[in-house]
Amino acid sequence: xxxxxxxxxxxxxxxxxxxxxxxxxxxxxxxxxxxxxxxxxxxxxxxxxxxxxxxxxxxxxxxxxxxxxxxxxxxxxxxxxxxxxxxxxxxxxxxxxxxxxxxxxxxxxxxxxxxxxxxxxxxxxxxxxxxxxxxxxxxxxxxxxxxxxxxxxxxxxxxxxxxxxxxxxxxxxxxxxxxxxxxxxxxxxxxxxxxxxxxxxxxxxxxxxxxxxxxxxxxxxxxxxxxxxxxxxxxxxxxxxxxxxxxxxxxxxxxxxxxxxxxxxxxxxxxxxxxxxxxxxxxxxxxxxxxxxxxxxxxxxxxxxxxxxxxxxxxxxxxxxxxxxxx
Numbered sequence: 001x002x003x004x005x006x007x008x009x010x011x012x013x014x015x016x017x018x019x020x021x022x023x024x025x026x027x028x029x030x031x032x033x034x035x036x037x038x039x040x041x042x043x044x045x046x047x048x049x050x051x052x053x054x055x056x057x058x059x060x061x062x063x064x065x066x067x068x069x070x071x072x073x074x075x076x077x078x079x080x081x082x083x084x085x086x087x088x089x090x091x092x093x094x095x096x097x098x099x100x101x102x103x104x105x106x107x108x109x110x111x112x113x114x115x116x117x118x119x120x121x122x123x124x125x126x127x128x129x130x131x132x133x134x135x136x137x138x139x140x141x142x143x144x145x146x147x148x149x150x151x152x153x154x155x156x157x158x159x160x161x162x163x164x165x166x167x168x169x170x171x172x173x174x175x176x177x178x179x180x181x182x183x184x185x186x187x188x189x190x191x192x193x194x195x196x197x198x199x200x201x202x203x204x205x206x207x208x209x210x211x212x213x214x215x216x217x218x219x220x221x222x223x224x225x226x227x228x229x230x231x232x233x234x235x236x237x238x239x240x241x242x243x244x245x246x247x248x249x250x251x252x253x254x255x256x257x258x259x260x261x262x263x264x265x266x267x268x269x270x271x272x273x274x275x276x277x278x279x280x281x282x283x284x285x286x287x288x289x290x291x292x293x294x295x296x297x298x299x300x301x302x303x304x305x306x307x308x309x310x311x312x313x314x315x316x317x318x319x320x321x322x323x324x325x326x327x
Contacts, residue, residue, distance in 0.1 A: 031271035033092050034066040041071050041085050041096040043078030044162060045190030049211045049294060050097040053127055053256055056288070060279040074190050077165030077326060078102035079114055086115035090263025092272055095124070098257045099166070104311035106165040108319045110326045118308060121259040123301040124272050127280065128294040129255040131229035132171045132207040133214060134242065135222040140204050145226050145245035148205070152181040160186050160194040160203040164326040170315060171207035171228050171252040173322035178247045185324075198222070209254050210235060210293035228252040235293035255311075257304050269301060 038061070040054045051072065058068040073081030082102040088094035096102075103117045115121075134145075142148040151157065161169035164187045176183055186203050188194035191212050197203050199221060206213070207228060214236060216222040226242040227233050230251045242250040258276055260269070279285060280298045289296055318324075 031265075031267040033268050033271045033275075034061075034064055034068075036093055037067040037069060039069050039071055039094050041073055041081045041094065043081035043096065043099065043102055044074050045072055045192045047192050047212065048162065048190070049128075049130060049209045049254065049292070050099060050256055052211060052289075052292065053294075054097050056285055057258075057276065057279055060282065060285070061275065064275070074163070077106055077110070077163045077169075079106060079110065079165075082117075082121075083114040085259070085261050086120035088261035090122070090261050092122075092260055092264045092268040094261050095272070096121070096259050097127070098259045100253070100255050100311060100315070101163070101165040101167060101169075103257065103259070103308050105167065105170055105315040105319070106326075107312055108316035109165045109170075109324060117312070118305075120262050122262055122264040122269055123304040123308070124258040124260055124269065125276050125298045125301065126304045126307055127256045127258055127276075127298065128289060128296045129253050130210045130292075130294050131227040131233050131253055132168055133210045133217070133227055133236070133239070134171075134175075134205065134207050134225040135198070135213050135217060136205040136225055137198060137201045137203075138221070138223050139201055140223065142225065143223070144240075145242055145247065148225060149179045149181060149246070152179070152183055156184065157181075157205065158184040158186050158203045160188055160198050160206040162191040162194055162208075163187050163189065167252055167254040168207050168209065170318055170322075170324065173324040174250060174252055174318055175207070175242070175247070177318075177322045178250055207252070214293055233293055234295075235290065255307075257308075259304075273301060 042051045042054045044050055054070045058070050061068045078099055078101050082096055085094050085096040107117050142151050159172040172185055198206050217224040224239050226240050226245050228242055232241055277298050280296050
C-alpha cells in the first residue's frame with residue numbers, strides 16, 4: 001500500500017470516524033455487548049501478526065464481563081477460519097482477524113470460494129498493517145535484491161509462504177513477475193511450519209510478515225534483504241525497500257482487520273468498534289505493536305469496506321499478471 005494511499009485511507013477513516021463519534025458513543029453506551037462468551041477466530045496458526053492482534057484484544061477485553069477466547073483455525077489460505085465466521089450467528093460474538101488474503105486476495109486466487117468476502121461479514125475496523133520482510137537463509141550468497149535476482153537466474157530457488165493467497169505468497173509472485181525470474185512457491189500451513197525449513201535451508205527465502213521475521217534477523221538466524229513496502233519501515237530503518245533496490249514498481253503490504261459474522265445490529269457493530277478503538281489507542285498496546293513493526297490505523301466500518309474494495313481490485317490484477325494459483 002503506497003504512502004499516498006495510506007494517507008488517503010487514513011483521511012477517509014478519520015473523516016468517517018469523526019462524523020460517527022457521537023453516534024458511536026451513544027451506541028457504545030446503549031448496546032448490550034458482550035452478553036455471552038466471545039470467540040475471536042484467527043485464520044492462521046499461533047505466532048503471527050493476526051494471532052498477536054487477537055490476543056491483545058482478548059487480554060484487554062477480559063474486563064468486559066464475558067470470557068474472550070482466541071481460536072486458531074488455519075487452512076486454505078485462511079478460508080477455513082473465515083468461513084466459520086461467515087456462517088456464524090449474527091449476534092456479534094464471533095469475530096475474525098481478517099487479512100489481506102482472506103478479505104482481498106483469495107477472491108481472485110481461488111477458483112471457488114466458500115464465502116463472499118464483502119457480503120458475508122460485518123466490518124468492524126481496520127487494525128494494522130505491516131510490510132513483509134524479504135529474508136533468506138544465511139547460506140544464500142546474496143545480500144541485496146540485485147544479487148538475489150542474479151542468483152535466481154542462475155539456479156533454482158524456492159520461497160516459502162504461510163499459505164496460498166497470503167500477501168507472503170503474492171509478494172513472491174509479484175517479485176517473480178517484476179524481476180523476470182521463476183522462483184518456486186512452497187506453501188505451508190502457517191509460518192510456524194515454514195520457518196524451520198527456511199532456517200534449515202530446505203527453502204531459500206520468504207517474504208515474511210515483519211513482526212515474525214525481524215526478531216530472527218536481529219538474532220542473526222536469518223539475513224534480511226529488503227522490505228516490501230514503498231517506504232522503509234520505522235521498525236527497521238536500515239533495511240532498504242525492494243523498490244529502491246532495483247524494482248521500483250514493487251509494493252506489497254500485509255494488513256489485518258476485525259470483522260464479525262453477517263447481520264449484526266448496527267448498535268452492536270458500533271459498540272464493538274468503540275471497544276476495539278479503545279484498546280488500540282492504549283499506550284502499552286501502541287508501544288508493543290510498534291515494536292513488532294505493526295502500524296496501527298483504526299477507523300470506521302465504512303473505511304474498512306472502502307479499503308477492502310480497493311485492495312480486492314489491486315490484488316486481482318497481481319494475480320492475473322503473475323498467473324498465480326492456489327497450490
